Amino acid sequence: GENVEQHPSTLSVQEGDSAVIKCTYSDSASNYFPWYKQELGKRPQLIIDIRSNVGEKKDQRIAVTLNKTAKHFSLHITETQPEDSAVYFCAASGNTGNQFYFGTGTSLTVIP
Amino acid sequence: DAMVIQNPRYQVTQFGKPVTLSCSQTLNHNVMYWYQQKSSQAPKLLFHYYDKDFNNEADTPDNFQSRRPNTSFCFLDIRSPGLGDAAMYLCATSRDWAGAAYEQYFGPGTRLTVT
Numbered sequence: 133g134e135n136v137e138q139h140p141s142t143l144s145v146q147e148g149d150s151a152v153i154k155c156t157y158s159d160s161a162s163n164y165f166p167w168y169k170q171e172l173g174k175r176p177q178l179i180i181d182i183r184s185n186v187g188e189k190k191d192q193r194i195a196v197t198l199n200k201t202a203k204h205f206s207l208h209i210t211e212t213q214p215e216d217s218a219v220y221f222c223a224a225s226g227n228t229g230n231q232f233y234f235g236t237g238t239s240l241t242v243i244p
Numbered sequence: 245d246a247m248v249i250q251n252p253r254y255q256v257t258q259f260g261k262p263v264t265l266s267c268s269q270t271l272n273h274n275v276m277y278w279y280q281q282k283s284s285q286a287p288k289l290l291f292h293y294y295d296k297d298f299n300n301e302a303d304t305p306d307n308f309q310s311r312r313p314n315t316s317f318c319f320l321d322i323r324s325p326g327l328g329d330a331a332m333y334l335c336a337t338s339r340d341w342a343g344a345a346y347e348q349y350f351g352p353g354t355r356l357t358v359t
Contacts, residue, residue, distance in 0.1 A: 133301075133302070164346075166347065166348070174352075175334065175350040175351065175352050175353055176287065176334070176350050177350075178347055178348070181347065221286055221287070230275055230292055230294050230299065230338075231289060231292065231299070231301075232277070232289065232348060233289065234286035234287050234288075234289075235286060236285070236286050237284075237285070237286050
């Protein structure tokens with residue numbers, strides 16, 4: 133099955149700085165790559181996603197880039213705010229399209 | 245409005261005593277998932293249904309079973325819970341797959357404690 137690796141596992145940034153989280157995947161047939169934000173004790177919430185026919189997608193302060201050749205994708209958060217502090221998970225859809233495999237998570241702390 | 249509902253939100257069971265967790269959805273999505281999430285770890289896919297077709301992950305223990313009696317409901321049965329099964333169990337749904345995956349909607353989770 134799909135193997136998704138995520139780095140770094142923890143990330144601390146000063147408020148206003150940018151944060152970048154990177155993921156790699158193993159299955160070249162994967163075609164959908166969502167990013168989730170999970171606050172303590174809460175459900176994962178989709179914050180942005182990208183499909184394999186697109187190289188970059190942006191939504192206000194959040195952007196995702198995808199390199200299909202290298203099989204990696206990244207989350208970029210600009211102008212970070214304390215409320216961005218959470219655990220972020222990347223995921224990739226399996227080759228059947230129904231299975232989702234998660235990265236190991238990045239705990240982001242934004243220091244005021 | 246609640247879209248994916250999980251009951252109960254907190255469940256305490258004894259070692260070896262069967263327990264059932266439930267999930268319901270108002271989205272009319274064809275695909276339903278069960279994940280296990282332990283503290284500080286990523287959600288781990290246990291199994292999923294595409295309509296009534298059941299798909300088990302290769303490393304999901306036999307101790308875990310699932311039922312989907314209709315589109316709206318899905319159940320997770322743990323036949324003989326061990327201490328290692330204490331975790332958050334997340335249910336999720338997504339709409340039809342047509343060559344590509346679609347956004348998953350997660351329920352609030354059920355926190356299972358095994359004593």
